[in-house]
Amino acid sequence: xxxxxxxxxxxxxxxxxxxxxxxxxxxxxxxxxxxxxxxxxxxxxxxxxxxxxxxxxxxxxxxxxxxxxxxxxxxxxxxxxxxxxxxxxxxxxxxxxxxxxxxxxxxxxxxxxxxxxxxxxxxxxxxxxxxxxxxxxxxxxxxxxxxxxxxxxxxxxxxxxxxxxxxxxxxxxxxxxxxxxxxxxxxxxxxxxxxxxxxxxxxxx
Amino acid sequence: xxxxxxxxxxxxxxxxxxxxxxxxxxxxxxxxxxxxxxxxxxxxxxxxxxxxxxxxxxxxxxxxxxxxxxxxxxxxxxxxxxxxxxxxxxxxxxxxxxxxxxxxxxxxxxxxxxxxxxxxxxxxxxxxxxxxxxxxxxxxxxxxxxxxxxxxxxxxxxxxxxxxxxxxxxxxxxxxxxxxxxxxxxxxxxxxxxxxxx
Numbered sequence: 001x002x003x004x005x006x007x008x009x010x011x012x013x014x015x016x017x018x019x020x021x022x023x024x025x026x027x028x029x030x031x032x033x034x035x036x037x038x039x040x041x042x043x044x045x046x047x048x049x050x051x052x053x054x055x056x057x058x059x060x061x062x063x064x065x066x067x068x069x070x071x072x073x074x075x076x077x078x079x080x081x082x083x084x085x086x087x088x089x090x091x092x093x094x095x096x097x098x099x100x101x102x103x104x105x106x107x108x109x110x111x112x113x114x115x116x117x118x119x120x121x122x123x124x125x126x127x128x129x130x131x132x133x134x135x136x137x138x139x140x141x142x143x144x145x146x147x148x149x150x151x152x153x154x155x156x157x158x159x160x161x162x163x164x165x166x167x168x169x170x171x172x173x174x175x176x177x178x179x180x181x182x183x184x185x186x187x188x189x190x191x192x193x194x195x196x197x198x199x200x201x202x203x204x205x
Numbered sequence: 206x207x208x209x210x211x212x213x214x215x216x217x218x219x220x221x222x223x224x225x226x227x228x229x230x231x232x233x234x235x236x237x238x239x240x241x242x243x244x245x246x247x248x249x250x251x252x253x254x255x256x257x258x259x260x261x262x263x264x265x266x267x268x269x270x271x272x273x274x275x276x277x278x279x280x281x282x283x284x285x286x287x288x289x290x291x292x293x294x295x296x297x298x299x300x301x302x303x304x305x306x307x308x309x310x311x312x313x314x315x316x317x318x319x320x321x322x323x324x325x326x327x328x329x330x331x332x333x334x335x336x337x338x339x340x341x342x343x344x345x346x347x348x349x350x351x352x353x354x355x356x357x358x359x360x361x362x363x364x365x366x367x368x369x370x371x372x373x374x375x376x377x378x379x380x381x382x383x384x385x386x387x388x389x390x391x392x393x394x395x396x397x398x399x400x401x402x403x
Contacts, residue, residue: 017333018328018350040235095217096217
């Protein structure tokens with residue numbers, strides 16, 4: 001989905017609020033959320049692609065206002081309600097107030113049937129696919145051309161794995177793009193490497 | 206901002222919401238107190254930058270290990286007693302040189318090799334870093350205190366799959382010959398993310 005989470009290359013954000021050796025946590029509840037979500041994954045309540053997708057489905061205004069661990073909390077609660085662990089009413093009764101959850105999911109998809117195998121040095125284009133469900137193709141590479149640098153082990157296909165759809169595992173290709181290709185005349189000069197699932201790529205002939 | 210009172214009327218505080226989901230998981234039959242204690246211990250004591258610092262120091266002092274690390278990071282870190290979650294099937298170690306700076310990020314969420322380089326710092330997960338570092342890498346690094354000479358090429362690595370990355374910084378020349386333990390002491394998480402040079 002072309003959601004608010006897809007931040008790469010978006011303009012208008014200010015300076016990074018950077019401090020040296022900054023902490024991962026700033027409050028006790030943040031550690032608790034991190035542990036609860038990890039416990040839920042370990043217990044088999046949901047997988048990491050479902051977890052990421054439930055964060056992406058947060059209402060954009062809520063997403064932008066929430067801290068990282070509040071996003072994590074919202075995903076955890078959303079999936080627990082969707083999987084029947086608890087009802088939303090019960091959660092709100094326990095919380096003593098409103099408990100915003102993520103919006104409903106749109107359909108996922110299985111692997112692209114015509115996907116190809118690539119090798120280092122191959123020129124590839126990212127397919128111009130618009131996927132309503134979970135997808136791990138950042139919008140800034142859609143339709144863009146790059147060069148394959150290497151291949152990863154096979155992973156569950158996220159577009160299917162987040163939606164309990166059957167699919168074959170597939171590799172990702174490390175694809176190197178130039179910032180000139182990604183944002184012509186509008187970026188610092190650099191190379192950007194992205195791990196791109198096989199189904200997202202087509203050969204440049 | 207720790208919660209979203211300004212966007213959801215009547216929202217429960219974030220602590221109350223955490224209590225609510227914790228209670229619901231307990232009621233579902235999960236051994237929450239044991240699980241949270243174990244995972245919090247891992248987050249505080251085990252998933253720390255010290256792990257990656259040991260990997261870097263070993264790579265600086267042992268050329269054969271460095272070669273193995275660059276060929277297959279996931280296997281190489283196990284030699285030091287470190288491990289990665291099952292779903293992180295690949296660790297790619299990115300070697301900096303005097304003319305190359307690698308930087309890692311995750312524009313879609315906030316993925317990292319957290320068992321190796323430590324859980325990510327707050328700014329790594331913020332909107333500013335995620336939106337800007339792929340497009341304005343040199344500017345962002347400069348703002349963060351690392352001004353790179355123009356001859357240094359920048360490569361940004363966006364963690365969009367479950368492959369994980371860590372940066373192998375250049376060893377500062379004045380530390381050549383130091384023992385591994387002392388070298389590990391100068392390696393920072395920011396250096397392994399690639400936003401700082403050592």
